[in-house]
Amino acid sequence: MTILVTGGAGYIGSHTLLYLKQKNESFVVLDSLQTGHRKAVEGTTFYEGDLADADLLDKIFTENEISAVIHFAADSLVGESMKDPLKYYENNVIGSYQLIKKAVEHEVKKFVFSSTAATYGEPESVPITEDFPTIPTNPYGETKLAIEKMLKWADAAYGLKSICLRYFNAAGADPEGSIGEDHQPESHLIPIVLQVALGQREHVSMFGDDYPTEDGTCIRDYIHVLDLAQAHYLALQRLEGEGVSGVYNLGNGNGFSVKQVIETCKAVTGIDIKSLTAPRRTGDPAVLIASSNKARTELGWNPDYSRLDTMVTHAWNWHRNHPNGYDD
Numbered sequence: 300m301t302i303l304v305t306g307g308a309g310y311i312g313s314h315t316l317l318y319l320k321q322k323n324e325s326f327v328v329l330d331s332l333q334t335g336h337r338k339a340v341e342g343t344t345f346y347e348g349d350l351a352d353a354d355l356l357d358k359i360f361t362e363n364e365i366s367a368v369i370h371f372a373a374d375s376l377v378g379e380s381m382k383d384p385l386k387y388y389e390n391n392v393i394g395s396y397q398l399i400k401k402a403v404e405h406e407v408k409k410f411v412f413s414s415t416a417a418t419y420g421e422p423e424s425v426p427i428t429e430d431f432p433t434i435p436t437n438p439y440g441e442t443k444l445a446i447e448k449m450l451k452w453a454d455a456a457y458g459l460k461s462i463c464l465r466y467f468n469a470a471g472a473d474p475e476g477s478i479g480e481d482h483q484p485e486s487h488l489i490p491i492v493l494q495v496a497l498g499q500r501e502h503v504s505m506f507g508d509d510y511p512t513e514d515g516t517c518i519r520d521y522i523h524v525l526d527l528a529q530a531h532y533l534a535l536q537r538l539e540g541e542g543v544s545g546v547y548n549l550g551n552g553n554g555f556s557v558k559q560v561i562e563t564c565k566a567v568t569g570i571d572i573k574s575l576t577a578p579r580r581t582g583d584p585a586v587l588i589a590s591s592n593k594a595r596t597e598l599g600w601n602p603d604y605s606r607l608d609t610m611v612t613h614a615w616n617w618h619r620n621h622p623n624g625y626d627d
């Protein structure tokens with residue numbers, strides 16, 4: 300079986316490649332390198348190009364006898380999606396439409412899709428289970444939900460079996476330090492806090508301290524990027540075995556506030572990290588915590604690195620040794 304991994308040069312994609320290598324799986328990678336990094340796919344069979352390029356997809360499916368797809372490639376910034384929703388519809392929805400169409404044409408039957416907790420919007424309670432209403436509050440979540448629905452109907456009509464994985468907040472890096480997180484510009488909390496520790500920023504802004512939480516800052520469920528990678532591998536196995544489509548949350552079921560994350564980063568780095576209160580960021584729900592019982596029971600998912608300080612330690616290891624990311 301050869302797997303096509305789209306977006307394999309990105310943060311979660313590249314860690315999944317690492318995991319697939321450890322499991323001796325055979326794969327090829329498609330990435331436009333708009334946000335991904337060439338260095339993250341060194342030594343792999345790599346195609347540089349766009350999801351919407353039908354000829355390129357035909358070539359990849361034919362040359363490699365692809366029998367499964369893991370689809371990461373997407374624009375994934377909530378804030379940017381509010382400012383430029385059509386970019387998200389074009390790259391995420393239209394790009395995925397082309398990929399799904401080609402997968403069907405080439406008789407692929409297994410598809411794992413990188414979805415998001417942003418499909419839920421502002422939940423009425425936590426922990427969030429997969430049967431909660433999906434009412435996205437931003438175009439990013441809306442486009443991911445549209446792709447989930449496209450996959451549902453592609454299963455019903457063409458027998459393309461799919462597993463959609465709704466990630467909560469990805470964090471950490473390869474414990475061996477070979478790859479890590481490198482976004483330009485960076486918008487995620489943990490790497491920003493670590494940039495302050497590295498002296499690359501003067502302070503971190505805490506977006507809002509008046510949320511209805513214990514310390515007033517937003518609470519998120521952080522999950523190690525290699526635990527996400529494990530789930531993709533298990534999802535493929537379930538599609539191989541049971542062959543049943545499904546949607547699964549991936550989180551640890553523990554919430555940490557922005558203040559708690561900053562305190563953890565201080566403890567791990569031993570550096571006093573300056574933080575200032577700033578206005579709320581639009582579209583941020585107060586609390587997002589996952590129930591991942593379904594993934595544990597049905598996929599046999601068992602996270603290896605569920606502690607926040609472990610995630611921060613691995614992230615710190617990468618950022619300290621690569622202060623300029625892959626440019627180092």
Ligand code: UFG
Nearest residue numbers: 375415416417467468486487488491504505506517557583
């Ligand atoms: N935050 C700050 N200061 C910063 C950056 C972030 O206070 O400089 C806060 C945010 O307001 C939020 C929390 O830290 O409360 C986490 O923010 P991130 O930007 O790291 O992550 P998000 O929760 O906004 O989004 C992430 C992914 C999305 C995904 C979502 C699902 O980036 O793609 O999780 O929960 F949709």
